[in-house]
Amino acid sequence: MLCPVIPRFVCLVAFVCGAGGAMAVCPAPPDHSSQISALLGEIQSAETEHEARLIGNELWTYWADAPDAEAQAILDRGMTRRSAYDFLGALADFDLLIAYCPNYAEGYNQRAFVNYLRRDFARALVDLERALALSPRHVAAMSGRALSLYGLGRLEEARIALESALAYNPWLTERYLLAPGGPLDMEDVEL
Template sequence: MDQARLDQLYAQLKQAEPAEAKKIGNEIILELSRSGSSAMDLLLKRGRDALEAGETQAAIEHLTALTDHAPEFAEGWHLRAVAYRQAELFGQAVSDLERALTLRPRNFEAIYGLGVLLEELNRPEMAYEAYSRVFEIHPHYEDISDVLDRLSATLGGEDL
């Protein structure tokens, strides 16, 4: 993974118009998905494929093998958190997201996933903070403005 390239993409992302931001965001996601090892990339692909097929337990197994063999590869932790969330293993999901974000603090997909999880755990203030961080990194990510507006209204317009 090329850190200088990632830094450049993140800088461009903040300034980009919506259509260009989507393209840059996808480039960042692709860059974050590269472990540097074809064997680890294969485990990531198998985990992702299992998730998409709704095979949560198989995804957890593939992604656990990935995190065991490549503990510094943040995307393994991020995707395993997604699998844990699907399995309603929320504590493990939060733990894996924390690990992923320790390794890659600007991973807007992982931060967004944390926000979703915090909402599910009835922690709207913390979810709002997570979504606000996504907005700082990627102002045009999915429906982030709508999500922030919705939560702000739910929280009674409090300053957080």
């Protein structure tokens, strides 16, 4: 269902309720916990950043595996819109995805990313908290949370959040924020 010309709320109601008025039900998100655990173990023992990046790409195949074909189509469309800098269109898609699949972490993570790009760090943080409640080892959401906290000037919390993400993936590019002289270096963070 495409909703480019009708208001987002009307589109959400039409999608969630369907043509017959019955509430559409999103299936449970796929359980990829064992694959994610294995990949997180591999990424922690990676010897190079390139190797870690390849493993990280594999993680995305699981995080971005939506509960059904309809949810996948909405997720993919929203990500395409985000990549094309159509942030309002992407937000509409991620709102739709979250309304349909409220227990799917990636909908929240992607909406948070769009809000982060729009520099709305507070809204991003709300969605990242929900994504992490649903998927506690979602390293991208963890690093996004750290970056959002940083954007809000909550440096000590950002440092702690980034350290948590780095415990799962020590190769994150955001690790440089903690480097000596970096904005989250303990020497520079005011407590």
